[in-house]
Amino acid sequence: MSDSLLETVEVGPADASASVIWLHGLGADGHDFEPIVPELQLPAGAAVRFVFPHAPVRPVTLNGGMAMRAWYDIIGLDRQARQDEAGLAEAAGHARALIAREGERGVPAERVVLAGFSQGGAVALHTGLRHPERLAGIMGLSTYLPLPARLADEASDANRRTPVFLAHGEYDPVLAFELGTSTRNTLEDAGYDVEWHQYPMQHQVCLEEIQALGQWLRRALALQPGD
Template structure:
């Protein structure tokens, strides 16, 4: 499926990057949301990295009374087990795959690319990364869950079974319930994926300790 290229904010840590991090924002945010943390990740010793922060399309979101906002897919309810927007999820999967392909065209191999995301962006990272036919350098999955879990067993690829997945969640998260994230981690682990699970005393957000841990993870997988 061909998808139009999304508008993106890009930050390069040095000229001629050999690695890339494609970072997907949460519901109602945009690509600028996580750009400020790049200097905090302390990647000076790693090869040059291009951070790609795409802006999700604007679409009506049922959960928010049909208000149009940037979203990777529609959400009707926050509860685990709610009906999911499979069409929207697969449409956004195609858009993420198109961003990976563009990095390939710019000379960055897929195994030098990290997929990252927060909340809805986390869901898209796990959905796309586990189905990808090429090995990634890593996946960062923050405060989210694995969508379309019912089709996961039939659709996941073997290519990224050994790709380290950094999965993290706030124990006081009122938006994506802690148990929902934990259940997703269990599904991934039982399927044989190399997933680490970190928890932080925070709500639906990011904390300094988590940013420190993400930096350490990136220094490892981008080395």
């Protein structure tokens, strides 16, 4: 089932008042971004829970049909390539289930940031912009917006004012820099509040990016020391 709960890695207090659901990239797992949490330098005592789910294992066409952790199948990386709409829908169901579980644990959607890197970022954007409840923020690193032509008809009014953080490497050999700028332009043209960052790097993250993300999270979650 697309709305079944995935296994997760979690960092933070059991009695959190805010949550960040962070989706990893293709072939990685939930441990991939676990070490970044202290580097974000959130306020001391901030009650933020980081939830890092493991994507299901599935064959990936782009990688010769090899089975690996993937949120959906990838046929190609250019804008004209057919996209796995059924896989995207399934991944969105997994993300929504995790948001709902945070609500059951006392963190409402408006205190949840949906985040991701690369393929995980694509799912975060695809799901977050369509989510029927307002989220605290949507973040995508080194990523792109799937099915951009459908956004106008499918976007949720609840998240039209939700802040969006986007960052991309200028020399990214996996997801071209132009995919990042195109995503930024699409969202800005649609009226979204986009904070954009670009760095002289490839398909990765860098310290300056992590610091900028930490500052954005402080604002998106209105974090103060001791929260």
